[in-house]
Amino acid sequence: MKVETSYAGFCIYCGGKASSDEHFISRWLGGVAYIKKASCVICQKIINDDIENPLSRGLFWSARKFLGLKSTSDSKEPLPLILINSGKEEEVLVPLDCNPGFLTMPALPEPSIFLHTTPMLRTGEITWQFITSIFDQEKHDKFKKLYPSDYVATRELGIVSFMRLLAKMAHGYAVHSGIPFRPLLRDFILYGDRAKGEFFVGGLPGFGPRSDHSMVYAADWISINGVEYLEIQFQLFPLAGMPVYRIIVGEALDFIDYDIFKTIWTIKEEATEEATRKEGYLNRMYFEWRDTEDQSLNVT
DSSP states (O other): OOOOEEEOSSOTTTSSOOOEEEOSSOGGGTOOOEEEEEEOHHHHHHHIIIIIHHHHTTTTHHHHHHHTOOOSSOOOOOEEEEEEETTEEEEEEEOGGGOOOOEEEEEOOOOGGGTOSSOOOOTTTOOOEEEEEOSOHHHHHHHHHHSOOSEEEOSOOOHHHHHHHHHHHHHHHHHHTTOOEEEOOHHHHHHOOHHHHHHHEEEOSSOOOOOSOSEEEEEEEEEETTEEEEEEEEEEOGGGTOOEEEEEEEEEOSOOOHHHHHHHTTOOGGGHHHHTSTTSHHHHHHHHHTTOSSOOOOBO
């Protein structure tokens, strides 16, 4: 299998010197493409501790084990699930051979940038939808006999961590594609300000279209209040009809200038040499976009 790679040469989250490659679509979600030299030790630790590890062993644990998606370990540990009966919760450990592949994901409202001019918490303004699917109905019927309940839930969903994961994937995908933009998500990815997350990260209501793809994503320019932004759309697990997410990753740039790029991306002095390599992100933006005044996107 051919693995798509690109090259950054600097940490795409803080602009510092990169020490490792970045799988912008997490390997435990089936992602194989990656950006070479794109993450520093500090940012990688924040992302792993706050985003990747809690979600891979929480929200996505049942589906990942059922689908056999890559893990850092080949653990055969029982699956922790929460049974809900008459409002009371009970956590049980379910053997993997009884796992029908539960998957619950939130259907997010549209990013609030479409409604407001500055980030703000939308307390009381939105109603969260949660979409649940299973991958094996026969196993689910068996599960219900062994573990009767009104509802079944995976471990608690950290909604901010989930939005940070979407932001991280969209930001990395845009860099990988070589699209020039002024980044807007880096602080949210690293520090998780919920108001900023709701401003830039959202989705479409209800179930998404079903398909045989492992993942669906696309990029396009979108105008909001007279400003051009880069929007990335993602659908995880389209096989189960999971929701479509919309992420505003940055502002479109109407100029191509090397020094301004380095300032926009806060590239540190110690990272400059690698960041300006021929195959690096800055060079790709410069050479691929400098002679095009109005380049439309058709990246899927």
